[in-house]
Amino acid sequence: EAQVTQNPRYLITVTGKKLTVTCSQNMNHEYMSWYRQDPGLGLRQIYYSMNVEVTDKGDVPEGYKVSRKEKRNFPLILESPSPNQTSLYFCASSSQQGNEQYFGPGTRLTVT
């Protein structure tokens, strides 16, 4: 089954404790992206990747890092999480320009 998986699905952590949210897709997609969803602000893009070793900033990249060492994986790294990064995070992937995007189930992160 074609899918995007994220782990963990829920995470409560404390300020400053480094964490990684993993994202994996089994569709051999070139393009992957991370969004955060906040009430009243909709979904906003954090980072994206066109292919292996090619990443770039989205609209709200501050406080986040990403890497794309393999085509299927696109982890989101919070080196020093802060409470304003409490949010619902979604990973997405697609095969080529303009094609439908597949979203993961989401990771709800709480930073205290």
Place this chain on the structure above:
Amino acid sequence: DAKTTQPNSMESNEEEPVHLPCNHSTISGTDYIHWYRQLPSQGPEYVIHGLTSNVNNRMASLAIAEDRKSSTLILHRATLRDAAVYYCILRDDWTNFGNEKLTFGTGTRLTIIP
């Protein structure tokens, strides 16, 4: 990408057709019209997209006005599972090469009445 305007909420009876409107008066010639939906506690899900002609797939139909300044997503027979937030998104699939970013607005919250 140009802006879209959708009603905040709509209600429909189960097993009846639903017409979800979207206005995009500043659409450019290369903007595609994409529709996604987000069911409760899930990630967004692709529904349909088109450029000029009406489009049909197994989930829905997309009717695009001749001047392209508006479009309508049509669910032919709503079920309880169709209750979701529906997003109408414009995306220039020609010039945004490399970044497949979707700019989500606030969408229309569709409630299905049993």
